Amino acid sequence: MAYAHITWTEADGVATLTINRPDKLNSLNTDVIGEMIDAVDQLRDGLSSARCLVLTGAGRGFSSGADLAPGTAGGGPSTGGPIDAGKVLETHFNVLMERLFALPVPFITAVNGPAAGAGCSYALAGDIIVAAKSAYFLQAFVNIGLVPDVGSTWMLPRMIGRARATRMMMLGERISADLAYEWGMVSEVVEDADLAARTHEIAKKLAGGPTKALTLIRTGIRDCMDKSLTEGLMVERRNQMLAGRSADFAEGVMAFLQKRPAQFTGK
Template identity: 70%
Template sequence: MAYEHIIFDEADGVAVLTINRPERMNALHIGVIAEMIHAVDRVRDEGTARVLLMTGTGRAFCSGADLAGGGAGGGGGGESKLPAGPPDAGKVLETHFNPLLERLFALPVPFVTAINGAAAGAGCSYALAGDIVVAGRSAYFLQAFVNIGLVPDVGSTWLLPRLAGKARAQAMMMLGEKIPAETALDWGMIYKVVDDADLMDEARAIAVKLASGPTKSLALIRHGLRDSLDMTLTEALMVERRNQMQAGRSADFGEGVTAFLQKRKAVFTGK
Protein backbone atom coordinates (compact mmCIF):
# COMPACT_ATOMS: atom_id res chain seq x y z
CA MET A 1 0.00 0.00 0.00
CA ALA A 2 1.22 3.50 -0.88
CA TYR A 3 0.55 5.76 2.09
CA GLU A 4 -1.04 9.16 1.53
CA HIS A 5 -1.88 10.22 5.09
CA ILE A 6 0.87 8.63 7.20
CA ILE A 7 4.63 8.16 7.10
CA PHE A 8 5.92 4.73 8.01
CA ASP A 9 9.55 3.72 8.25
CA GLU A 10 11.59 1.15 10.07
CA ALA A 11 15.23 1.09 11.11
CA ASP A 12 17.23 -0.81 13.72
CA GLY A 13 14.17 -2.68 14.92
CA VAL A 14 12.11 0.49 15.51
CA ALA A 15 9.02 1.11 13.35
CA VAL A 16 7.84 4.73 13.35
CA LEU A 17 4.27 5.57 12.36
CA THR A 18 3.70 9.30 11.89
CA ILE A 19 0.22 10.69 11.21
CA ASN A 20 0.90 13.17 8.42
CA ARG A 21 -1.98 15.61 7.95
CA PRO A 22 -0.51 18.71 9.60
CA GLU A 23 -2.89 21.02 7.72
CA ARG A 24 -5.76 19.30 9.61
CA MET A 25 -3.86 18.82 12.88
CA ASN A 26 -3.64 15.13 11.95
CA ALA A 27 -7.40 14.64 12.14
CA LEU A 28 -8.68 11.18 11.27
CA HIS A 29 -11.06 9.86 8.64
CA ILE A 30 -11.44 6.30 7.42
CA GLY A 31 -8.67 6.71 4.85
CA VAL A 32 -6.17 7.67 7.56
CA ILE A 33 -7.32 4.86 9.85
CA ALA A 34 -7.11 2.30 7.04
CA GLU A 35 -3.48 3.27 6.42
CA MET A 36 -2.68 3.12 10.14
CA ILE A 37 -4.23 -0.34 10.39
CA HIS A 38 -2.17 -1.49 7.42
CA ALA A 39 1.04 -0.20 9.02
CA VAL A 40 0.27 -1.76 12.41
CA ASP A 41 -0.49 -5.07 10.70
CA ARG A 42 2.92 -4.90 9.03
CA VAL A 43 4.57 -4.54 12.44
CA ARG A 44 2.57 -7.53 13.68
CA ASP A 45 3.07 -9.78 10.65
CA GLU A 46 6.50 -8.99 9.21
CA GLY A 47 8.34 -9.66 12.45
CA THR A 48 11.26 -7.30 11.81
CA ALA A 49 10.22 -4.41 14.07
CA ARG A 50 10.70 -4.96 17.80
CA VAL A 51 8.90 -1.79 18.89
CA LEU A 52 6.36 0.64 17.40
CA LEU A 53 6.71 4.39 17.95
CA MET A 54 3.75 6.63 16.99
CA THR A 55 3.69 10.42 16.69
CA GLY A 56 2.23 13.20 14.53
CA THR A 57 3.57 15.79 12.11
CA GLY A 58 3.46 19.48 13.00
CA ARG A 59 1.69 21.00 15.99
CA ALA A 60 -0.55 18.07 16.92
CA PHE A 61 -0.30 14.40 17.69
CA CYS A 62 -3.90 13.92 16.55
CA SER A 63 -6.92 16.21 16.90
CA GLY A 64 -9.43 13.35 16.69
CA ALA A 65 -12.02 12.63 14.03
CA ASP A 66 -12.00 14.93 11.03
CA LEU A 67 -15.45 16.48 11.37
CA ALA A 68 -15.05 18.50 8.18
CA GLY A 69 -14.07 15.35 6.31
CA GLY A 70 -16.83 13.17 7.69
CA GLY A 71 -14.60 11.31 10.12
CA ALA A 72 -17.20 11.07 12.87
CA GLY A 73 -19.84 9.70 10.56
CA GLY A 74 -17.85 7.37 8.38
CA GLY A 75 -16.84 9.66 5.53
CA GLY A 76 -13.48 10.78 4.26
CA GLY A 77 -10.72 8.93 2.50
CA GLY A 78 -12.44 8.94 -0.85
CA GLU A 79 -16.09 9.15 0.20
CA SER A 80 -17.67 12.35 -1.06
CA LYS A 81 -20.62 12.48 1.30
CA LEU A 82 -22.20 10.79 4.29
CA PRO A 83 -24.89 8.17 3.83
CA ALA A 84 -28.45 9.40 3.50
CA GLY A 85 -30.67 9.40 6.59
CA PRO A 86 -29.78 9.88 10.25
CA PRO A 87 -26.01 9.57 10.75
CA ASP A 88 -24.64 6.65 12.73
CA ALA A 89 -21.63 8.13 14.50
CA GLY A 90 -20.96 4.72 16.04
CA LYS A 91 -20.61 2.79 12.78
CA VAL A 92 -17.13 4.05 11.93
CA LEU A 93 -16.02 3.08 15.44
CA GLU A 94 -17.00 -0.51 14.73
CA THR A 95 -15.40 -0.65 11.29
CA HIS A 96 -12.22 1.41 11.72
CA PHE A 97 -11.41 3.30 14.92
CA ASN A 98 -11.93 0.44 17.39
CA PRO A 99 -10.17 -2.22 15.29
CA LEU A 100 -7.10 0.02 15.21
CA LEU A 101 -7.11 0.42 18.99
CA GLU A 102 -7.48 -3.33 19.50
CA ARG A 103 -4.60 -3.99 17.10
CA LEU A 104 -2.38 -1.60 19.05
CA PHE A 105 -3.23 -3.37 22.31
CA ALA A 106 -2.63 -6.80 20.78
CA LEU A 107 0.78 -6.04 19.26
CA PRO A 108 3.48 -8.57 20.14
CA VAL A 109 5.99 -5.72 20.61
CA PRO A 110 6.11 -2.64 22.87
CA PHE A 111 4.23 0.48 21.76
CA VAL A 112 5.57 3.99 22.52
CA THR A 113 3.77 7.26 21.81
CA ALA A 114 5.40 10.69 21.45
CA ILE A 115 2.79 13.41 22.00
CA ASN A 116 3.42 16.70 20.25
CA GLY A 117 0.68 19.27 20.79
CA ALA A 118 -2.97 18.24 20.82
CA ALA A 119 -4.14 14.72 21.60
CA ALA A 120 -7.91 15.12 21.38
CA GLY A 121 -10.88 12.80 20.98
CA ALA A 122 -9.80 9.56 19.36
CA GLY A 123 -6.27 10.99 19.29
CA CYS A 124 -6.33 11.09 23.09
CA SER A 125 -7.14 7.38 23.17
CA TYR A 126 -4.43 6.39 20.70
CA ALA A 127 -1.92 8.54 22.59
CA LEU A 128 -2.72 7.00 25.96
CA ALA A 129 -2.76 3.48 24.53
CA GLY A 130 1.03 3.56 24.48
CA ASP A 131 2.90 1.34 26.91
CA ILE A 132 5.17 4.33 27.49
CA VAL A 133 3.82 7.82 26.75
CA VAL A 134 6.23 10.75 26.40
CA ALA A 135 4.81 14.24 25.91
CA GLY A 136 6.28 17.56 24.88
CA ARG A 137 5.63 20.45 27.26
CA SER A 138 3.18 22.05 24.82
CA ALA A 139 1.13 18.84 24.57
CA TYR A 140 -2.34 18.53 26.00
CA PHE A 141 -5.06 15.90 26.26
CA LEU A 142 -8.69 16.69 25.53
CA GLN A 143 -11.95 14.77 25.74
CA ALA A 144 -13.76 17.03 23.30
CA PHE A 145 -16.87 14.93 22.69
CA VAL A 146 -19.22 16.79 25.03
CA ASN A 147 -18.41 20.03 23.20
CA ILE A 148 -20.17 18.70 20.08
CA GLY A 149 -22.86 16.66 21.79
CA LEU A 150 -21.23 13.23 21.56
CA VAL A 151 -19.95 10.75 24.15
CA PRO A 152 -16.36 9.59 24.72
CA ASP A 153 -15.34 6.69 22.49
CA VAL A 154 -12.36 4.70 21.12
CA GLY A 155 -11.81 3.20 24.56
CA SER A 156 -11.78 6.48 26.50
CA THR A 157 -14.23 5.24 29.13
CA TRP A 158 -12.00 2.19 29.71
CA LEU A 159 -8.60 3.87 29.54
CA LEU A 160 -9.02 7.11 31.45
CA PRO A 161 -10.49 5.84 34.74
CA ARG A 162 -7.65 3.30 34.92
CA LEU A 163 -5.02 5.98 34.30
CA ALA A 164 -6.37 9.06 36.07
CA GLY A 165 -9.05 7.66 38.38
CA LYS A 166 -12.82 7.95 38.06
CA ALA A 167 -13.19 11.49 39.41
CA ARG A 168 -10.62 13.04 37.09
CA ALA A 169 -11.71 10.97 34.09
CA GLN A 170 -15.34 11.97 34.61
CA ALA A 171 -14.43 15.66 34.92
CA MET A 172 -12.36 15.46 31.72
CA MET A 173 -15.25 13.92 29.85
CA MET A 174 -18.04 16.10 31.21
CA LEU A 175 -16.24 19.45 31.22
CA GLY A 176 -14.33 19.02 27.96
CA GLU A 177 -11.32 20.95 29.22
CA LYS A 178 -7.71 20.69 28.06
CA ILE A 179 -5.39 18.78 30.38
CA PRO A 180 -1.81 20.09 29.97
CA ALA A 181 1.04 17.62 29.76
CA GLU A 182 2.36 18.51 33.23
CA THR A 183 -1.07 17.89 34.76
CA ALA A 184 -1.35 14.58 32.90
CA LEU A 185 2.01 13.61 34.40
CA ASP A 186 0.85 14.54 37.90
CA TRP A 187 -2.32 12.48 37.39
CA GLY A 188 -0.34 9.41 36.36
CA MET A 189 -1.68 9.40 32.79
CA ILE A 190 1.74 9.53 31.10
CA TYR A 191 5.36 8.56 31.80
CA LYS A 192 7.38 11.68 31.13
CA VAL A 193 7.26 15.33 29.97
CA VAL A 194 10.22 16.77 28.07
CA ASP A 195 10.99 19.97 26.20
CA ASP A 196 9.32 20.03 22.79
CA ALA A 197 12.67 20.13 21.01
CA ASP A 198 13.77 16.95 22.79
CA LEU A 199 10.55 14.95 22.31
CA MET A 200 11.49 12.71 19.40
CA ASP A 201 15.05 12.15 20.60
CA GLU A 202 13.73 11.06 24.01
CA ALA A 203 10.97 8.87 22.58
CA ARG A 204 13.30 7.27 20.05
CA ALA A 205 15.89 6.56 22.75
CA ILE A 206 13.21 4.73 24.75
CA ALA A 207 12.12 2.84 21.63
CA VAL A 208 15.70 1.83 20.82
CA LYS A 209 16.20 0.58 24.37
CA LEU A 210 13.03 -1.50 24.15
CA ALA A 211 14.03 -2.79 20.70
CA SER A 212 17.23 -4.19 22.20
CA GLY A 213 15.34 -5.89 25.02
CA PRO A 214 13.78 -9.35 25.42
CA THR A 215 10.85 -8.89 23.06
CA LYS A 216 8.86 -11.92 24.18
CA SER A 217 9.10 -10.93 27.83
CA LEU A 218 8.16 -7.34 27.01
CA ALA A 219 5.08 -8.54 25.12
CA LEU A 220 4.05 -10.70 28.08
CA ILE A 221 4.56 -7.74 30.42
CA ARG A 222 2.39 -5.39 28.33
CA HIS A 223 -0.41 -7.92 27.93
CA GLY A 224 -0.25 -9.28 31.48
CA LEU A 225 -0.37 -5.85 33.09
CA ARG A 226 -3.37 -4.69 31.12
CA ASP A 227 -5.23 -7.96 31.58
CA SER A 228 -4.65 -7.84 35.34
CA LEU A 229 -6.62 -4.61 35.66
CA ASP A 230 -9.83 -6.61 35.32
CA MET A 231 -8.77 -9.65 37.33
CA THR A 232 -8.86 -10.83 40.90
CA LEU A 233 -5.53 -11.38 42.62
CA THR A 234 -5.88 -15.14 42.17
CA GLU A 235 -6.55 -14.75 38.45
CA ALA A 236 -3.58 -12.39 38.07
CA LEU A 237 -1.30 -14.86 39.84
CA MET A 238 -2.37 -17.59 37.42
CA VAL A 239 -1.63 -15.34 34.42
CA GLU A 240 1.78 -14.42 35.85
CA ARG A 241 2.56 -18.11 36.30
CA ARG A 242 1.59 -18.88 32.69
CA ASN A 243 3.53 -15.92 31.32
CA GLN A 244 6.60 -16.80 33.37
CA MET A 245 6.55 -20.29 31.86
CA GLN A 246 6.55 -18.79 28.36
CA ALA A 247 9.27 -16.25 29.18
CA GLY A 248 11.39 -18.94 30.79
CA ARG A 249 11.36 -20.95 27.56
CA SER A 250 12.72 -18.07 25.48
CA ALA A 251 16.27 -17.84 24.20
CA ASP A 252 16.48 -14.36 25.71
CA PHE A 253 16.01 -15.81 29.21
CA GLY A 254 18.93 -18.15 28.64
CA GLU A 255 21.02 -15.26 27.38
CA GLY A 256 20.00 -13.06 30.31
CA VAL A 257 21.04 -15.64 32.90
CA THR A 258 24.30 -16.39 31.09
CA ALA A 259 25.14 -12.69 30.82
CA PHE A 260 24.36 -12.19 34.53
CA LEU A 261 26.65 -15.05 35.53
CA GLN A 262 29.39 -13.82 33.20
CA LYS A 263 28.97 -10.25 34.50
CA ARG A 264 28.38 -8.76 31.06
CA LYS A 265 25.54 -6.95 29.29
CA ALA A 266 22.93 -9.27 27.79
CA VAL A 267 22.47 -9.28 24.02
CA PHE A 268 18.81 -10.06 23.41
CA THR A 269 17.52 -11.25 20.05
CA GLY A 270 13.79 -11.23 20.64
CA LYS A 271 13.56 -15.03 20.46
Protein backbone atom coordinates (compact mmCIF):
# COMPACT_ATOMS: atom_id res chain seq x y z
CA MET A 1 0.00 0.00 0.00
CA ALA A 2 1.27 3.46 -0.93
CA TYR A 3 0.94 5.91 1.95
CA ALA A 4 -0.01 9.57 1.59
CA HIS A 5 0.06 10.65 5.25
CA ILE A 6 2.74 8.49 6.88
CA THR A 7 6.13 7.09 5.98
CA TRP A 8 7.28 3.55 6.75
CA THR A 9 10.93 2.57 6.63
CA GLU A 10 12.88 -0.47 7.79
CA ALA A 11 16.59 -0.66 8.61
CA ASP A 12 18.73 -2.66 11.06
CA GLY A 13 15.69 -4.67 12.12
CA VAL A 14 13.81 -1.50 13.08
CA ALA A 15 10.58 -0.32 11.47
CA THR A 16 9.95 3.43 11.75
CA LEU A 17 6.44 4.80 11.32
CA THR A 18 6.45 8.58 10.90
CA ILE A 19 3.25 10.60 10.91
CA ASN A 20 3.90 12.83 7.91
CA ARG A 21 1.57 15.84 7.95
CA PRO A 22 4.03 18.49 9.17
CA ASP A 23 1.97 21.33 7.67
CA LYS A 24 -0.92 20.24 9.94
CA LEU A 25 1.36 19.52 12.93
CA ASN A 26 0.69 15.83 12.24
CA SER A 27 -2.98 16.08 13.18
CA LEU A 28 -4.90 12.84 12.92
CA ASN A 29 -7.96 11.94 10.89
CA THR A 30 -9.40 8.64 9.73
CA ASP A 31 -7.19 8.60 6.63
CA VAL A 32 -4.04 8.97 8.74
CA ILE A 33 -5.17 6.43 11.32
CA GLY A 34 -6.18 3.99 8.59
CA GLU A 35 -2.69 4.14 7.11
CA MET A 36 -1.10 3.71 10.54
CA ILE A 37 -3.23 0.61 11.19
CA ASP A 38 -2.24 -0.84 7.82
CA ALA A 39 1.44 -0.24 8.56
CA VAL A 40 1.31 -1.70 12.07
CA ASP A 41 -0.49 -4.76 10.72
CA GLN A 42 2.61 -5.60 8.70
CA LEU A 43 4.24 -6.48 12.00
CA ARG A 44 1.19 -8.26 13.36
CA ASP A 45 0.76 -10.36 10.24
CA GLY A 46 4.42 -11.24 9.79
CA LEU A 47 4.77 -9.22 6.57
CA SER A 48 7.70 -7.31 8.05
CA SER A 49 10.89 -8.83 9.44
CA ALA A 50 11.43 -5.86 11.77
CA ARG A 51 11.84 -6.71 15.45
CA CYS A 52 11.18 -3.25 16.90
CA LEU A 53 8.82 -0.39 16.02
CA VAL A 54 9.54 3.33 16.38
CA LEU A 55 6.67 5.84 16.15
CA THR A 56 7.45 9.51 15.65
CA GLY A 57 6.25 12.65 13.85
CA ALA A 58 7.69 14.65 10.97
CA GLY A 59 8.68 18.28 11.36
CA ARG A 60 8.30 20.24 14.56
CA GLY A 61 5.83 18.07 16.44
CA PHE A 62 4.81 14.52 17.26
CA SER A 63 1.08 15.10 16.79
CA SER A 64 -1.38 17.82 17.71
CA GLY A 65 -4.14 15.23 18.07
CA ALA A 66 -7.36 14.80 16.14
CA ASP A 67 -7.90 17.09 13.16
CA LEU A 68 -10.91 19.13 14.28
CA ALA A 69 -11.51 21.04 11.05
CA PRO A 70 -15.02 20.39 9.69
CA GLY A 71 -15.11 17.70 7.04
CA THR A 72 -11.72 16.23 7.97
CA ALA A 73 -13.07 12.95 9.40
CA GLY A 74 -11.16 13.60 12.59
CA GLY A 75 -14.17 13.84 14.83
CA GLY A 76 -14.62 17.59 14.60
CA PRO A 77 -18.02 19.27 14.62
CA SER A 78 -20.07 19.62 11.46
CA THR A 79 -22.57 22.23 10.37
CA GLY A 80 -25.46 19.87 11.10
CA GLY A 81 -26.94 18.80 14.42
CA PRO A 82 -25.33 16.95 17.29
CA ILE A 83 -22.66 14.40 16.42
CA ASP A 84 -21.33 11.30 18.10
CA ALA A 85 -17.80 12.45 18.91
CA GLY A 86 -16.99 8.96 20.14
CA LYS A 87 -17.82 7.13 16.92
CA VAL A 88 -14.45 7.80 15.30
CA LEU A 89 -12.80 6.37 18.40
CA GLU A 90 -14.64 3.09 17.96
CA THR A 91 -13.94 2.81 14.25
CA HIS A 92 -10.35 4.10 14.05
CA PHE A 93 -8.48 5.67 16.98
CA ASN A 94 -9.12 2.92 19.53
CA VAL A 95 -8.48 0.24 16.92
CA LEU A 96 -4.98 1.63 16.42
CA MET A 97 -4.33 1.81 20.17
CA GLU A 98 -5.36 -1.84 20.58
CA ARG A 99 -3.02 -2.76 17.71
CA LEU A 100 -0.11 -0.94 19.34
CA PHE A 101 -0.68 -2.63 22.70
CA ALA A 102 -0.85 -6.04 21.01
CA LEU A 103 2.34 -5.66 18.94
CA PRO A 104 4.52 -8.78 18.79
CA VAL A 105 7.67 -6.61 19.04
CA PRO A 106 8.97 -3.87 21.37
CA PHE A 107 7.64 -0.39 20.65
CA ILE A 108 9.39 2.98 21.11
CA THR A 109 7.95 6.47 20.73
CA ALA A 110 10.27 9.35 19.82
CA VAL A 111 8.44 12.51 20.89
CA ASN A 112 9.44 15.74 19.19
CA GLY A 113 7.56 18.94 20.04
CA PRO A 114 3.88 18.80 21.01
CA ALA A 115 2.05 15.57 21.73
CA ALA A 116 -1.53 16.67 22.34
CA GLY A 117 -4.89 14.96 22.64
CA ALA A 118 -4.89 11.63 20.83
CA GLY A 119 -1.28 12.35 19.89
CA CYS A 120 -0.44 12.41 23.59
CA SER A 121 -2.07 9.01 24.04
CA TYR A 122 -0.11 7.44 21.20
CA ALA A 123 3.12 9.03 22.42
CA LEU A 124 2.60 7.55 25.90
CA ALA A 125 1.75 4.09 24.56
CA GLY A 126 5.39 3.24 23.87
CA ASP A 127 7.23 0.68 25.95
CA ILE A 128 10.11 3.16 25.97
CA ILE A 129 9.35 6.85 25.47
CA VAL A 130 12.20 9.12 24.42
CA ALA A 131 11.33 12.82 24.53
CA ALA A 132 13.20 15.72 22.98
CA LYS A 133 13.76 18.77 25.19
CA SER A 134 11.21 20.63 23.06
CA ALA A 135 8.51 18.02 23.64
CA TYR A 136 5.47 18.65 25.75
CA PHE A 137 2.38 16.62 26.59
CA LEU A 138 -1.08 18.13 26.62
CA GLN A 139 -4.53 16.80 27.47
CA ALA A 140 -6.42 19.64 25.80
CA PHE A 141 -9.88 18.07 25.65
CA VAL A 142 -11.34 20.19 28.45
CA ASN A 143 -10.59 23.32 26.42
CA ILE A 144 -13.12 22.25 23.77
CA GLY A 145 -15.65 20.64 26.09
CA LEU A 146 -14.63 17.01 25.58
CA VAL A 147 -13.12 14.31 27.76
CA PRO A 148 -9.72 12.61 27.38
CA ASP A 149 -9.80 9.58 25.12
CA VAL A 150 -7.75 7.01 23.17
CA GLY A 151 -6.83 5.33 26.45
CA SER A 152 -5.48 8.37 28.28
CA THR A 153 -7.79 8.02 31.29
CA TRP A 154 -6.60 4.41 31.56
CA MET A 155 -2.88 5.07 31.02
CA LEU A 156 -2.15 8.34 32.78
CA PRO A 157 -3.34 7.48 36.32
CA ARG A 158 -1.26 4.30 36.11
CA MET A 159 1.79 6.24 34.94
CA ILE A 160 1.70 9.32 37.17
CA GLY A 161 -1.02 8.73 39.78
CA ARG A 162 -4.59 9.96 40.10
CA ALA A 163 -3.80 13.45 41.43
CA ARG A 164 -1.37 14.39 38.66
CA ALA A 165 -3.52 12.82 35.94
CA THR A 166 -6.59 14.70 37.18
CA ARG A 167 -4.68 17.98 37.28
CA MET A 168 -3.33 17.43 33.77
CA MET A 169 -6.75 16.58 32.34
CA MET A 170 -8.95 19.09 34.19
CA LEU A 171 -6.62 22.09 33.89
CA GLY A 172 -5.39 21.36 30.36
CA GLU A 173 -1.83 22.25 31.30
CA ARG A 174 1.22 21.63 29.13
CA ILE A 175 3.59 19.16 30.74
CA SER A 176 7.16 19.82 29.63
CA ALA A 177 9.54 17.01 28.75
CA ASP A 178 11.54 17.58 31.93
CA LEU A 179 8.45 17.55 34.13
CA ALA A 180 7.17 14.46 32.30
CA TYR A 181 10.45 12.73 33.15
CA GLU A 182 10.19 13.85 36.77
CA TRP A 183 6.63 12.45 36.92
CA GLY A 184 7.62 9.15 35.33
CA MET A 185 5.73 9.68 32.08
CA VAL A 186 8.76 9.25 29.82
CA SER A 187 11.86 7.07 29.88
CA GLU A 188 14.41 9.77 29.14
CA VAL A 189 14.84 13.30 27.77
CA VAL A 190 17.49 14.20 25.19
CA GLU A 191 18.52 17.26 23.25
CA ASP A 192 16.42 17.77 20.12
CA ALA A 193 19.39 17.15 17.84
CA ASP A 194 20.03 13.79 19.54
CA LEU A 195 16.48 12.41 19.44
CA ALA A 196 16.72 10.37 16.24
CA ALA A 197 20.15 8.94 17.02
CA ARG A 198 19.31 8.02 20.61
CA THR A 199 16.01 6.44 19.60
CA HIS A 200 17.70 4.37 16.89
CA GLU A 201 20.38 3.28 19.35
CA ILE A 202 17.74 1.91 21.71
CA ALA A 203 15.65 0.44 18.90
CA LYS A 204 18.64 -1.35 17.37
CA LYS A 205 19.47 -2.88 20.76
CA LEU A 206 15.89 -4.11 21.17
CA ALA A 207 15.78 -5.37 17.57
CA GLY A 208 18.80 -7.54 18.34
CA GLY A 209 17.30 -8.91 21.53
CA PRO A 210 15.17 -11.95 22.37
CA THR A 211 11.97 -10.74 20.72
CA LYS A 212 9.59 -13.24 22.32
CA ALA A 213 10.90 -12.47 25.80
CA LEU A 214 10.72 -8.72 25.16
CA THR A 215 7.13 -9.03 23.96
CA LEU A 216 6.20 -11.08 27.03
CA ILE A 217 7.79 -8.40 29.20
CA ARG A 218 5.73 -5.63 27.56
CA THR A 219 2.48 -7.58 27.85
CA GLY A 220 3.31 -9.01 31.26
CA ILE A 221 3.81 -5.60 32.83
CA ARG A 222 0.41 -4.43 31.63
CA ASP A 223 -1.26 -7.69 32.61
CA CYS A 224 0.08 -7.54 36.15
CA MET A 225 -0.71 -3.90 36.90
CA ASP A 226 -4.35 -4.70 37.67
CA LYS A 227 -3.83 -8.09 39.29
CA SER A 228 -3.15 -9.37 42.78
CA LEU A 229 0.27 -10.75 43.68
CA THR A 230 -0.99 -14.30 43.28
CA GLU A 231 -2.44 -13.53 39.85
CA GLY A 232 0.75 -11.73 38.85
CA LEU A 233 2.84 -14.74 39.84
CA MET A 234 0.63 -16.89 37.63
CA VAL A 235 1.17 -14.51 34.68
CA GLU A 236 4.93 -14.73 35.21
CA ARG A 237 4.80 -18.50 35.42
CA ARG A 238 2.93 -18.73 32.10
CA ASN A 239 5.21 -16.22 30.39
CA GLN A 240 8.32 -17.99 31.63
CA MET A 241 7.04 -21.22 30.14
CA LEU A 242 6.55 -19.51 26.77
CA ALA A 243 9.91 -17.75 26.86
CA GLY A 244 11.64 -20.95 27.89
CA ARG A 245 10.40 -22.65 24.73
CA SER A 246 12.08 -20.09 22.45
CA ALA A 247 15.23 -20.65 20.45
CA ASP A 248 16.56 -17.41 21.92
CA PHE A 249 16.46 -18.90 25.43
CA ALA A 250 18.54 -21.86 24.28
CA GLU A 251 20.97 -19.49 22.55
CA GLY A 252 21.15 -17.22 25.60
CA VAL A 253 22.04 -20.09 27.92
CA MET A 254 24.62 -21.49 25.50
CA ALA A 255 26.20 -18.06 25.04
CA PHE A 256 26.35 -17.59 28.81
CA LEU A 257 28.06 -20.95 29.31
CA GLN A 258 30.48 -20.28 26.46
CA LYS A 259 31.18 -16.76 27.72
CA ARG A 260 30.28 -15.06 24.43
CA PRO A 261 27.66 -12.50 23.34
CA ALA A 262 24.29 -14.10 22.51
CA GLN A 263 23.14 -13.98 18.88
CA PHE A 264 19.38 -13.72 19.23
CA THR A 265 17.20 -14.31 16.17
CA GLY A 266 13.79 -13.40 17.59
CA LYS A 267 12.60 -17.03 17.46
